[in-house]
Amino acid sequence: MDTRDGDGADGAAGSGLVNLFFDAFAWILDPANWEGRGSIPQRIGEQLYFTFAAMAVASAIAVPLGWLIGHTGRGRDIAVAITGAARALPSFGLLFLFVMIAGVLLREPSTIFVLVLLAIPPILAGAYSGLEVIDRRVVDAARAMGMTEWQILWKVEVPLGLPLLIGGLRSATLQVVATVVLVAFLGLGALGFEIVQGIALRSYDQMLGSAILIIVLALLLDAIFAILERFAVPRGVRAGRIPDVRTASSGRRATAEASATT
Amino acid sequence: MIEFRSISKTFPDGTTAVDDFSLQLPSHQTTVFVGSSGCGKTTLLRMINRMVDASSGELEIDGENISTIEPVKLRRRIGYVMQNSGLLPHRRVIDNIATVPRLNGVPKKEAHARALELMDTVGLDRSMAERYPAQLSGGQQQRVGVARGLAVDPNILLMDEPFGAVDPIVRADLQQELLRLQRELDKTVVFVTHDIDEAFLLGDQVVILEKGARIAQKGSPEEILANPASDFVASFIGADRGKRALSIREVDGSSILVDGDGNVAGALTEEGTA
Numbered sequence: 393m394d395t396r397d398g399d400g401a402d403g404a405a406g407s408g409l410v411n412l413f414f415d416a417f418a419w420i421l422d423p424a425n426w427e428g429r430g431s432i433p434q435r436i437g438e439q440l441y442f443t444f445a446a447m448a449v450a451s452a453i454a455v456p457l458g459w460l461i462g463h464t465g466r467g468r469d470i471a472v473a474i475t476g477a478a479r480a481l482p483s484f485g486l487l488f489l490f491v492m493i494a495g496v497l498l499r500e501p502s503t504i505f506v507l508v509l510l511a512i513p514p515i516l517a518g519a520y521s522g523l524e525v526i527d528r529r530v531v532d533a534a535r536a537m538g539m540t541e542w543q544i545l546w547k548v549e550v551p552l553g554l555p556l557l558i559g560g561l562r563s564a565t566l567q568v569v570a571t572v573v574l575v576a577f578l579g580l581g582a583l584g585f586e587i588v589q590g591i592a593l594r595s596y597d598q599m600l601g602s603a604i605l606i607i608v609l610a611l612l613l614d615a616i617f618a619i620l621e622r623f624a625v626p627r628g629v630r631a632g633r634i635p636d637v638r639t640a641s642s643g644r645r646a647t648a649e650a651s652a653t654t
Numbered sequence: 655m656i657e658f659r660s661i662s663k664t665f666p667d668g669t670t671a672v673d674d675f676s677l678q679l680p681s682h683q684t685t686v687f688v689g690s691s692g693c694g695k696t697t698l699l700r701m702i703n704r705m706v707d708a709s710s711g712e713l714e715i716d717g718e719n720i721s722t723i724e725p726v727k728l729r730r731r732i733g734y735v736m737q738n739s740g741l742l743p744h745r746r747v748i749d750n751i752a753t754v755p756r757l758n759g760v761p762k763k764e765a766h767a768r769a770l771e772l773m774d775t776v777g778l779d780r781s782m783a784e785r786y787p788a789q790l791s792g793g794q795q796q797r798v799g800v801a802r803g804l805a806v807d808p809n810i811l812l813m814d815e816p817f818g819a820v821d822p823i824v825r826a827d828l829q830q831e832l833l834r835l836q837r838e839l840d841k842t843v844v845f846v847t848h849d850i851d852e853a854f855l856l857g858d859q860v861v862i863l864e865k866g867a868r869i870a871q872k873g874s875p876e877e878i879l880a881n882p883a884s885d886f887v888a889s890f891i892g893a894d895r896g897k898r899a900l901s902i903r904e905v906d907g908s909s910i911l912v913d914g915d916g917n918v919a920g921a922l923t924e925e926g927t928a
Protein backbone atom coordinates (compact mmCIF):
# COMPACT_ATOMS: atom_id res chain seq x y z
CA MET A 393 0.00 0.00 0.00
CA ASP A 394 1.28 3.44 -0.90
CA THR A 395 1.77 5.20 2.43
CA ARG A 396 2.24 8.60 0.83
CA ASP A 397 -1.22 8.45 -0.69
CA GLY A 398 -3.39 9.10 2.39
CA ASP A 399 -6.64 9.16 0.45
CA GLY A 400 -5.96 5.74 -0.97
CA ALA A 401 -5.28 4.27 2.46
CA ASP A 402 -8.50 5.75 3.86
CA GLY A 403 -10.43 4.43 0.92
CA ALA A 404 -9.02 0.95 1.41
CA ALA A 405 -9.85 1.02 5.13
CA GLY A 406 -13.31 2.37 4.33
CA SER A 407 -14.10 -0.30 1.80
CA GLY A 408 -12.67 -2.89 4.21
CA LEU A 409 -15.13 -1.72 6.84
CA VAL A 410 -17.99 -1.81 4.38
CA ASN A 411 -16.99 -5.28 3.34
CA LEU A 412 -16.83 -6.34 6.97
CA PHE A 413 -20.39 -5.12 7.56
CA PHE A 414 -21.47 -6.76 4.32
CA ASP A 415 -19.93 -10.04 5.50
CA ALA A 416 -21.54 -9.65 8.93
CA PHE A 417 -25.01 -9.24 7.42
CA ALA A 418 -24.30 -12.13 5.08
CA TRP A 419 -23.47 -14.22 8.16
CA ILE A 420 -26.70 -13.15 9.87
CA LEU A 421 -28.76 -13.94 6.77
CA ASP A 422 -27.02 -17.22 5.93
CA PRO A 423 -29.75 -19.88 6.17
CA ALA A 424 -27.17 -22.37 7.46
CA ASN A 425 -26.86 -20.27 10.61
CA TRP A 426 -30.62 -20.38 11.24
CA GLU A 427 -31.04 -24.12 11.81
CA GLY A 428 -29.60 -26.96 13.82
CA ARG A 429 -27.68 -26.89 17.07
CA GLY A 430 -26.19 -23.54 17.97
CA SER A 431 -28.32 -21.69 15.43
CA ILE A 432 -29.04 -17.96 15.74
CA PRO A 433 -32.65 -18.53 16.95
CA GLN A 434 -31.36 -20.90 19.61
CA ARG A 435 -28.77 -18.33 20.77
CA ILE A 436 -31.39 -15.57 20.88
CA GLY A 437 -33.62 -17.93 22.85
CA GLU A 438 -30.84 -18.56 25.36
CA GLN A 439 -30.15 -14.85 25.60
CA LEU A 440 -33.83 -14.13 26.32
CA TYR A 441 -34.13 -17.09 28.69
CA PHE A 442 -31.38 -15.78 30.97
CA THR A 443 -32.69 -12.21 30.71
CA PHE A 444 -36.29 -13.04 31.56
CA ALA A 445 -35.44 -15.59 34.24
CA ALA A 446 -33.27 -13.02 36.03
CA MET A 447 -35.82 -10.22 35.54
CA ALA A 448 -38.67 -12.39 36.88
CA VAL A 449 -36.80 -13.33 40.04
CA ALA A 450 -35.45 -9.81 40.57
CA SER A 451 -38.92 -8.23 40.09
CA ALA A 452 -40.51 -10.70 42.50
CA ILE A 453 -38.03 -9.52 45.14
CA ALA A 454 -37.50 -5.84 44.35
CA VAL A 455 -41.01 -4.67 43.43
CA PRO A 456 -42.77 -5.63 46.69
CA LEU A 457 -39.74 -4.46 48.68
CA GLY A 458 -39.64 -1.12 46.84
CA TRP A 459 -43.38 -0.61 47.36
CA LEU A 460 -43.02 -1.39 51.05
CA ILE A 461 -40.22 1.17 51.36
CA GLY A 462 -42.13 3.75 49.31
CA HIS A 463 -45.39 3.26 51.19
CA THR A 464 -44.00 3.31 54.71
CA GLY A 465 -41.09 5.67 54.02
CA ARG A 466 -39.01 3.35 56.21
CA GLY A 467 -35.70 1.86 55.12
CA ARG A 468 -35.27 4.42 52.41
CA ASP A 469 -31.73 5.41 53.44
CA ILE A 470 -30.61 1.78 53.44
CA ALA A 471 -32.23 1.19 50.06
CA VAL A 472 -30.47 4.23 48.58
CA ALA A 473 -27.13 3.09 49.96
CA ILE A 474 -27.55 -0.48 48.70
CA THR A 475 -28.74 0.50 45.24
CA GLY A 476 -25.94 3.03 44.92
CA ALA A 477 -23.26 0.56 45.94
CA ALA A 478 -24.71 -2.29 43.87
CA ARG A 479 -24.50 -0.22 40.70
CA ALA A 480 -20.72 -0.28 41.05
CA LEU A 481 -20.58 -4.10 41.10
CA PRO A 482 -18.27 -5.53 38.41
CA SER A 483 -20.57 -7.97 36.64
CA PHE A 484 -17.86 -10.03 34.95
CA GLY A 485 -15.88 -10.59 38.14
CA LEU A 486 -19.04 -11.40 40.07
CA LEU A 487 -20.09 -14.02 37.52
CA PHE A 488 -16.80 -15.90 37.80
CA LEU A 489 -16.64 -15.53 41.55
CA PHE A 490 -20.03 -17.11 42.12
CA VAL A 491 -19.55 -19.88 39.58
CA MET A 492 -16.27 -20.73 41.25
CA ILE A 493 -17.87 -20.71 44.70
CA ALA A 494 -20.94 -22.69 43.65
CA GLY A 495 -19.09 -25.09 41.38
CA VAL A 496 -19.39 -25.74 37.67
CA LEU A 497 -22.42 -28.00 38.07
CA LEU A 498 -24.41 -25.12 39.56
CA ARG A 499 -23.19 -22.54 37.06
CA GLU A 500 -26.61 -21.87 35.58
CA PRO A 501 -28.43 -21.05 38.85
CA SER A 502 -25.44 -19.10 40.14
CA THR A 503 -25.32 -17.14 36.86
CA ILE A 504 -28.99 -16.24 37.25
CA PHE A 505 -28.29 -15.32 40.87
CA VAL A 506 -25.65 -12.81 39.79
CA LEU A 507 -27.92 -11.40 37.09
CA VAL A 508 -30.64 -10.99 39.72
CA LEU A 509 -28.20 -9.07 41.92
CA LEU A 510 -27.50 -6.72 39.05
CA ALA A 511 -31.18 -6.25 38.20
CA ILE A 512 -32.47 -5.56 41.72
CA PRO A 513 -31.06 -2.02 42.29
CA PRO A 514 -32.72 -0.28 39.32
CA ILE A 515 -36.03 -2.09 39.89
CA LEU A 516 -35.97 -1.27 43.60
CA ALA A 517 -35.20 2.37 42.87
CA GLY A 518 -38.01 2.54 40.29
CA ALA A 519 -40.51 0.98 42.69
CA TYR A 520 -39.86 3.17 45.70
CA SER A 521 -39.21 6.42 43.88
CA GLY A 522 -42.47 5.91 41.95
CA LEU A 523 -44.33 5.99 45.25
CA GLU A 524 -42.19 8.75 46.67
CA VAL A 525 -42.95 11.32 43.99
CA ILE A 526 -46.72 11.12 44.58
CA ASP A 527 -48.13 14.29 46.17
CA ARG A 528 -48.39 13.50 49.91
CA ARG A 529 -51.68 15.39 50.06
CA VAL A 530 -53.25 12.89 47.65
CA VAL A 531 -52.21 9.98 49.86
CA ASP A 532 -53.33 11.88 52.96
CA ALA A 533 -56.74 12.55 51.40
CA ALA A 534 -57.10 8.88 50.43
CA ARG A 535 -56.41 7.86 54.02
CA ALA A 536 -58.74 10.53 55.45
CA MET A 537 -61.55 9.24 53.20
CA GLY A 538 -61.23 5.85 54.83
CA MET A 539 -59.06 3.81 52.49
CA THR A 540 -57.18 0.98 54.17
CA GLU A 541 -53.40 0.91 53.73
CA TRP A 542 -53.82 -1.85 51.09
CA GLN A 543 -56.36 0.23 49.21
CA ILE A 544 -54.06 3.26 49.32
CA LEU A 545 -51.27 1.12 47.88
CA TRP A 546 -53.27 -0.59 45.12
CA LYS A 547 -55.74 2.13 44.16
CA VAL A 548 -53.55 5.21 44.54
CA GLU A 549 -49.83 4.57 44.88
CA VAL A 550 -49.30 1.71 42.45
CA PRO A 551 -51.16 3.25 39.49
CA LEU A 552 -49.52 6.65 40.03
CA GLY A 553 -46.06 5.12 40.53
CA LEU A 554 -46.23 2.75 37.56
CA PRO A 555 -44.34 4.88 35.01
CA LEU A 556 -41.26 5.13 37.23
CA LEU A 557 -41.43 1.42 38.06
CA ILE A 558 -41.45 0.54 34.39
CA GLY A 559 -38.53 2.93 33.91
CA GLY A 560 -36.66 0.90 36.54
CA LEU A 561 -37.56 -2.39 34.84
CA ARG A 562 -36.38 -0.89 31.58
CA SER A 563 -32.90 0.00 32.76
CA ALA A 564 -32.60 -3.32 34.62
CA THR A 565 -33.52 -5.26 31.48
CA LEU A 566 -30.93 -3.41 29.43
CA GLN A 567 -28.25 -4.07 31.98
CA VAL A 568 -29.13 -7.76 32.23
CA VAL A 569 -29.44 -8.38 28.50
CA ALA A 570 -26.00 -6.81 28.02
CA THR A 571 -24.47 -8.85 30.82
CA VAL A 572 -25.95 -12.13 29.55
CA VAL A 573 -23.45 -11.87 26.67
CA LEU A 574 -20.78 -12.78 29.24
CA VAL A 575 -22.33 -16.13 30.16
CA ALA A 576 -20.71 -17.56 27.02
CA PHE A 577 -17.41 -17.47 28.88
CA LEU A 578 -18.95 -19.92 31.35
CA GLY A 579 -20.02 -22.23 28.53
CA LEU A 580 -23.69 -21.32 28.86
CA GLY A 581 -24.23 -20.24 25.25
CA ALA A 582 -26.43 -17.26 24.37
CA LEU A 583 -25.39 -14.69 21.75
CA GLY A 584 -22.02 -14.12 23.40
CA PHE A 585 -21.06 -17.64 22.28
CA GLU A 586 -20.83 -16.44 18.70
CA ILE A 587 -18.41 -13.69 19.74
CA VAL A 588 -16.24 -16.07 21.79
CA GLN A 589 -16.20 -18.57 18.93
CA GLY A 590 -15.60 -15.79 16.42
CA ILE A 591 -12.53 -14.60 18.34
CA ALA A 592 -11.16 -18.15 18.48
CA LEU A 593 -11.76 -18.75 14.77
CA ARG A 594 -10.84 -15.21 13.75
CA SER A 595 -14.10 -15.04 11.82
CA TYR A 596 -14.88 -11.35 11.94
CA ASP A 597 -18.20 -11.69 10.12
CA GLN A 598 -19.48 -13.94 12.91
CA MET A 599 -18.22 -11.59 15.64
CA LEU A 600 -19.68 -8.46 14.10
CA GLY A 601 -22.87 -10.23 13.03
CA SER A 602 -23.60 -11.47 16.54
CA ALA A 603 -22.69 -8.06 17.98
CA ILE A 604 -25.26 -6.49 15.67
CA LEU A 605 -27.85 -9.05 16.79
CA ILE A 606 -27.15 -8.22 20.44
CA ILE A 607 -27.54 -4.50 19.77
CA VAL A 608 -30.78 -4.98 17.84
CA LEU A 609 -32.17 -7.22 20.59
CA ALA A 610 -31.31 -4.64 23.27
CA LEU A 611 -32.85 -1.80 21.25
CA LEU A 612 -36.01 -3.85 20.66
CA LEU A 613 -36.43 -4.60 24.36
CA ASP A 614 -35.81 -0.93 25.14
CA ALA A 615 -38.41 0.14 22.60
CA ILE A 616 -40.99 -2.23 24.09
CA PHE A 617 -40.41 -0.75 27.54
CA ALA A 618 -40.51 2.79 26.16
CA ILE A 619 -43.98 2.06 24.78
CA LEU A 620 -45.11 0.42 28.04
CA GLU A 621 -43.82 3.42 29.98
CA ARG A 622 -45.91 5.74 27.86
CA PHE A 623 -49.06 3.72 28.33
CA ALA A 624 -48.45 3.42 32.07
CA VAL A 625 -48.94 7.15 32.62
CA PRO A 626 -52.53 7.39 33.93
CA ARG A 627 -54.86 9.27 31.60
CA GLY A 628 -55.72 11.90 34.19
CA VAL A 629 -52.05 12.63 34.75
CA ARG A 630 -51.41 12.89 31.04
CA ALA A 631 -54.50 15.09 30.75
CA GLY A 632 -52.92 17.38 33.34
CA ARG A 633 -50.10 18.24 31.01
CA ILE A 634 -52.14 21.00 29.49
CA PRO A 635 -49.26 23.53 29.86
CA ASP A 636 -47.78 21.86 26.76
CA VAL A 637 -50.56 23.41 24.75
CA ARG A 638 -50.09 26.76 26.41
CA THR A 639 -46.36 26.93 25.81
CA ALA A 640 -46.98 25.94 22.21
CA SER A 641 -49.49 28.74 21.73
CA SER A 642 -47.32 31.31 23.50
CA GLY A 643 -44.47 30.16 21.28
CA ARG A 644 -46.62 30.89 18.28
CA ARG A 645 -47.52 34.25 19.71
CA ALA A 646 -43.87 35.00 20.32
CA THR A 647 -42.97 34.26 16.71
CA ALA A 648 -45.97 36.30 15.55
CA GLU A 649 -44.76 39.25 17.61
CA ALA A 650 -41.25 38.77 16.33
CA SER A 651 -42.43 38.77 12.74
CA ALA A 652 -44.61 41.83 13.44
CA THR A 653 -41.64 43.83 14.68
CA THR A 654 -39.47 42.92 11.72
CA MET B 655 -72.60 16.42 69.09
CA ILE B 656 -68.84 16.26 69.15
CA GLU B 657 -67.19 16.66 72.50
CA PHE B 658 -63.50 17.19 73.29
CA ARG B 659 -62.66 16.37 76.90
CA SER B 660 -59.24 17.47 78.19
CA ILE B 661 -57.58 16.52 74.92
CA SER B 662 -53.82 16.92 74.64
CA LYS B 663 -51.51 16.03 71.80
CA THR B 664 -47.75 15.89 71.96
CA PHE B 665 -45.96 14.85 68.80
CA PRO B 666 -42.96 12.48 68.88
CA ASP B 667 -40.59 15.42 68.32
CA GLY B 668 -41.78 16.94 71.62
CA THR B 669 -43.99 19.78 70.36
CA THR B 670 -47.29 20.14 72.15
CA ALA B 671 -49.85 21.00 69.48
CA VAL B 672 -52.87 20.74 71.75
CA ASP B 673 -52.79 21.40 75.49
CA ASP B 674 -55.79 20.31 77.59
CA PHE B 675 -58.53 21.26 75.15
CA SER B 676 -62.21 20.89 76.05
CA LEU B 677 -65.13 21.94 73.88
CA GLN B 678 -68.59 20.89 72.75
CA LEU B 679 -69.52 21.21 69.10
CA PRO B 680 -73.33 21.25 68.76
CA SER B 681 -74.94 19.10 66.07
CA HIS B 682 -76.31 20.68 62.90
CA GLN B 683 -74.20 23.77 63.42
CA THR B 684 -71.01 25.10 61.96
CA THR B 685 -68.12 25.42 64.36
CA VAL B 686 -65.11 27.31 63.06
CA PHE B 687 -61.63 26.92 64.52
CA VAL B 688 -59.71 30.06 63.68
CA GLY B 689 -56.16 31.02 64.57
CA SER B 690 -52.78 31.72 63.05
CA SER B 691 -50.72 28.92 61.57
CA GLY B 692 -49.25 26.50 64.07
CA CYS B 693 -51.95 27.07 66.69
CA GLY B 694 -53.10 23.46 66.49
CA LYS B 695 -56.42 24.00 64.75
CA THR B 696 -55.78 21.42 62.01
CA THR B 697 -54.58 18.92 64.61
CA LEU B 698 -57.91 19.37 66.45
CA LEU B 699 -59.82 18.77 63.24
CA ARG B 700 -57.83 15.68 62.30
CA MET B 701 -58.46 14.17 65.74
CA ILE B 702 -62.16 13.93 64.94
CA ASN B 703 -61.56 11.34 62.20
CA ARG B 704 -58.54 9.84 63.95
CA MET B 705 -56.02 11.02 61.37
CA VAL B 706 -54.30 12.15 64.56
CA ASP B 707 -54.78 10.28 67.82
CA ALA B 708 -54.84 12.25 71.06
CA SER B 709 -52.06 11.67 73.57
CA SER B 710 -54.52 12.01 76.41
CA GLY B 711 -58.16 12.93 76.95
CA GLU B 712 -61.35 11.71 75.34
CA LEU B 713 -63.18 12.62 72.18
CA GLU B 714 -66.79 11.59 71.81
CA ILE B 715 -69.18 11.72 68.88
CA ASP B 716 -72.82 11.46 70.01
CA GLY B 717 -71.65 9.92 73.26
CA GLU B 718 -69.42 7.31 71.63
CA ASN B 719 -65.72 7.41 72.46
CA ILE B 720 -64.02 7.42 69.07
CA SER B 721 -60.91 5.63 70.30
CA THR B 722 -63.09 2.51 70.35
CA ILE B 723 -64.02 2.90 66.67
CA GLU B 724 -61.74 1.46 64.03
CA PRO B 725 -60.18 4.46 62.16
CA VAL B 726 -61.10 3.28 58.64
CA LYS B 727 -64.74 2.72 59.68
CA LEU B 728 -64.88 6.09 61.43
CA ARG B 729 -63.39 7.97 58.47
CA ARG B 730 -65.88 6.45 56.03
CA ARG B 731 -68.79 8.02 57.87
CA ILE B 732 -67.19 11.46 58.21
CA GLY B 733 -66.82 13.78 55.22
CA TYR B 734 -63.41 15.36 54.80
CA VAL B 735 -62.58 18.31 52.56
CA MET B 736 -59.02 19.57 52.44
CA GLN B 737 -57.09 22.45 50.97
CA ASN B 738 -55.98 21.74 47.37
CA SER B 739 -58.87 19.26 47.16
CA GLY B 740 -56.63 16.15 47.41
CA LEU B 741 -58.44 14.58 44.47
CA LEU B 742 -57.04 11.40 42.94
CA PRO B 743 -55.35 12.67 39.76
CA HIS B 744 -55.79 9.39 37.85
CA ARG B 745 -59.52 9.19 38.37
CA ARG B 746 -62.32 11.05 36.64
CA VAL B 747 -64.44 13.54 38.58
CA ILE B 748 -67.34 11.09 38.85
CA ASP B 749 -65.07 8.31 40.16
CA ASN B 750 -63.47 10.69 42.64
CA ILE B 751 -66.87 11.62 44.06
CA ALA B 752 -67.97 7.98 44.15
CA THR B 753 -64.75 6.75 45.82
CA VAL B 754 -66.03 6.15 49.35
CA PRO B 755 -69.42 4.69 48.38
CA ARG B 756 -67.55 2.28 46.08
CA LEU B 757 -65.24 1.33 48.97
CA ASN B 758 -68.35 0.63 51.01
CA GLY B 759 -69.56 -1.76 48.33
CA VAL B 760 -72.23 0.38 46.65
CA PRO B 761 -72.72 -0.88 43.04
CA LYS B 762 -70.99 1.28 40.44
CA LYS B 763 -74.18 2.37 38.68
CA GLU B 764 -75.84 3.49 41.88
CA ALA B 765 -72.70 5.27 43.12
CA HIS B 766 -72.33 7.12 39.80
CA ALA B 767 -75.98 8.19 39.78
CA ARG B 768 -75.56 9.57 43.28
CA ALA B 769 -72.31 11.28 42.26
CA LEU B 770 -74.12 13.09 39.44
CA GLU B 771 -76.77 14.28 41.90
CA LEU B 772 -74.03 15.57 44.19
CA MET B 773 -72.51 17.48 41.28
CA ASP B 774 -75.83 19.30 40.99
CA THR B 775 -75.83 19.92 44.74
CA VAL B 776 -72.44 21.61 44.74
CA GLY B 777 -73.14 23.53 41.54
CA LEU B 778 -70.98 21.61 39.10
CA ASP B 779 -72.14 21.01 35.56
CA ARG B 780 -72.72 17.31 34.88
CA SER B 781 -70.65 17.59 31.71
CA MET B 782 -67.56 17.74 33.94
CA ALA B 783 -68.15 14.20 35.19
CA GLU B 784 -65.84 12.61 32.63
CA ARG B 785 -62.99 15.07 33.16
CA TYR B 786 -59.89 14.54 35.23
CA PRO B 787 -59.06 16.83 38.18
CA ALA B 788 -56.15 18.45 36.32
CA GLN B 789 -58.60 19.66 33.68
CA LEU B 790 -60.61 21.68 36.21
CA SER B 791 -60.01 25.12 37.73
CA GLY B 792 -59.09 25.43 41.40
CA GLY B 793 -62.63 26.44 42.36
CA GLN B 794 -64.14 23.52 40.44
CA GLN B 795 -61.71 21.11 42.09
CA GLN B 796 -62.81 22.38 45.50
CA ARG B 797 -66.45 21.79 44.54
CA VAL B 798 -65.57 18.22 43.58
CA GLY B 799 -63.81 17.91 46.95
CA VAL B 800 -66.98 19.04 48.75
CA ALA B 801 -69.12 16.65 46.68
CA ARG B 802 -66.76 13.81 47.57
CA GLY B 803 -66.99 14.77 51.24
CA LEU B 804 -70.79 14.55 51.04
CA ALA B 805 -70.87 11.29 49.07
CA VAL B 806 -71.77 8.98 51.94
CA ASP B 807 -74.24 11.54 53.34
CA PRO B 808 -72.23 11.91 56.54
CA ASN B 809 -73.56 13.65 59.64
CA ILE B 810 -70.21 15.34 60.11
CA LEU B 811 -68.26 17.31 57.54
CA LEU B 812 -64.67 18.30 58.33
CA MET B 813 -63.24 21.13 56.27
CA ASP B 814 -59.56 22.01 56.55
CA GLU B 815 -59.02 25.45 54.99
CA PRO B 816 -60.97 24.26 51.95
CA PHE B 817 -61.03 27.66 50.28
CA GLY B 818 -57.51 28.74 51.21
CA ALA B 819 -55.95 28.13 47.80
CA VAL B 820 -58.47 29.79 45.50
CA ASP B 821 -58.64 33.42 44.48
CA PRO B 822 -60.80 35.86 46.54
CA ILE B 823 -63.69 36.04 44.07
CA VAL B 824 -64.00 32.26 43.78
CA ARG B 825 -63.62 31.99 47.55
CA ALA B 826 -66.52 34.37 48.17
CA ASP B 827 -68.56 32.32 45.72
CA LEU B 828 -67.71 29.03 47.44
CA GLN B 829 -68.46 30.51 50.87
CA GLN B 830 -71.96 31.48 49.72
CA GLU B 831 -72.42 27.99 48.25
CA LEU B 832 -71.42 26.44 51.57
CA LEU B 833 -73.93 28.63 53.45
CA ARG B 834 -76.64 27.52 51.01
CA LEU B 835 -75.59 23.86 51.33
CA GLN B 836 -75.64 24.09 55.09
CA ARG B 837 -79.20 25.49 55.02
CA GLU B 838 -80.26 22.56 52.81
CA LEU B 839 -78.29 19.69 54.32
CA ASP B 840 -78.04 20.66 57.98
CA LYS B 841 -74.74 18.89 58.74
CA THR B 842 -72.46 19.25 61.71
CA VAL B 843 -69.65 21.19 60.07
CA VAL B 844 -66.22 21.68 61.59
CA PHE B 845 -64.32 24.29 59.64
CA VAL B 846 -60.70 25.36 60.02
CA THR B 847 -59.43 28.68 58.71
CA HIS B 848 -56.96 31.43 59.50
CA ASP B 849 -59.24 34.05 57.96
CA ILE B 850 -61.37 35.75 60.63
CA ASP B 851 -63.78 37.17 58.04
CA GLU B 852 -64.44 33.66 56.75
CA ALA B 853 -64.91 32.44 60.34
CA PHE B 854 -67.48 35.16 61.13
CA LEU B 855 -69.30 34.57 57.85
CA LEU B 856 -69.63 30.80 58.16
CA GLY B 857 -69.57 30.05 61.87
CA ASP B 858 -72.49 29.55 64.22
CA GLN B 859 -69.85 29.02 66.86
CA VAL B 860 -66.45 30.60 66.36
CA VAL B 861 -63.50 29.38 68.41
CA ILE B 862 -60.45 31.64 68.40
CA LEU B 863 -57.32 29.68 69.22
CA GLU B 864 -53.91 30.68 70.54
CA LYS B 865 -50.77 28.58 70.46
CA GLY B 866 -51.25 25.08 71.87
CA ALA B 867 -54.92 25.23 70.83
CA ARG B 868 -55.77 27.29 73.95
CA ILE B 869 -59.21 28.84 73.53
CA ALA B 870 -58.84 32.63 73.51
CA GLN B 871 -62.59 33.05 73.09
CA LYS B 872 -65.57 31.12 71.81
CA GLY B 873 -69.04 32.24 70.95
CA SER B 874 -71.20 33.52 68.14
CA PRO B 875 -69.63 36.16 65.87
CA GLU B 876 -71.89 38.77 67.50
CA GLU B 877 -70.81 37.84 71.01
CA ILE B 878 -67.14 37.97 70.09
CA LEU B 879 -67.40 41.30 68.29
CA ALA B 880 -69.51 42.84 71.03
CA ASN B 881 -67.21 41.75 73.79
CA PRO B 882 -63.68 40.66 72.87
CA ALA B 883 -62.34 38.69 75.82
CA SER B 884 -58.78 39.97 75.60
CA ASP B 885 -56.45 42.28 73.73
CA PHE B 886 -55.31 39.26 71.72
CA VAL B 887 -58.86 38.61 70.52
CA ALA B 888 -59.53 42.28 69.88
CA SER B 889 -56.40 42.55 67.81
CA PHE B 890 -57.02 39.22 66.03
CA ILE B 891 -60.54 40.12 64.94
CA GLY B 892 -59.39 43.64 64.10
CA ALA B 893 -61.98 45.26 66.34
CA ASP B 894 -59.64 48.13 67.11
CA ARG B 895 -58.93 49.18 63.56
CA GLY B 896 -59.95 49.30 59.93
CA LYS B 897 -63.35 48.26 58.71
CA ARG B 898 -64.54 46.77 61.99
CA ALA B 899 -63.93 49.89 64.09
CA LEU B 900 -66.96 51.85 62.92
CA SER B 901 -68.05 55.14 64.40
CA ILE B 902 -71.13 57.23 63.83
CA ARG B 903 -71.00 60.76 62.43
CA GLU B 904 -74.07 62.94 62.05
CA VAL B 905 -74.43 64.50 58.63
CA ASP B 906 -77.56 66.51 57.75
CA GLY B 907 -79.61 64.73 60.38
CA SER B 908 -78.78 61.14 59.29
CA SER B 909 -76.18 58.85 60.77
CA ILE B 910 -73.17 57.98 58.64
CA LEU B 911 -70.82 55.18 59.59
CA VAL B 912 -67.11 55.88 59.30
CA ASP B 913 -64.48 53.14 59.61
CA GLY B 914 -61.18 53.25 61.47
CA ASP B 915 -59.34 54.69 58.49
CA GLY B 916 -61.78 57.59 58.23
CA ASN B 917 -63.52 56.24 55.13
CA VAL B 918 -67.27 56.30 54.82
CA ALA B 919 -68.59 52.76 55.30
CA GLY B 920 -72.32 53.37 54.90
CA ALA B 921 -75.40 54.90 56.46
CA LEU B 922 -77.03 53.73 59.69
CA THR B 923 -80.62 52.62 59.16
CA GLU B 924 -83.34 51.55 61.54
CA GLU B 925 -83.34 47.81 61.96
CA GLY B 926 -85.68 46.15 59.52
CA THR B 927 -85.88 49.02 57.07
CA ALA B 928 -82.66 48.11 55.32
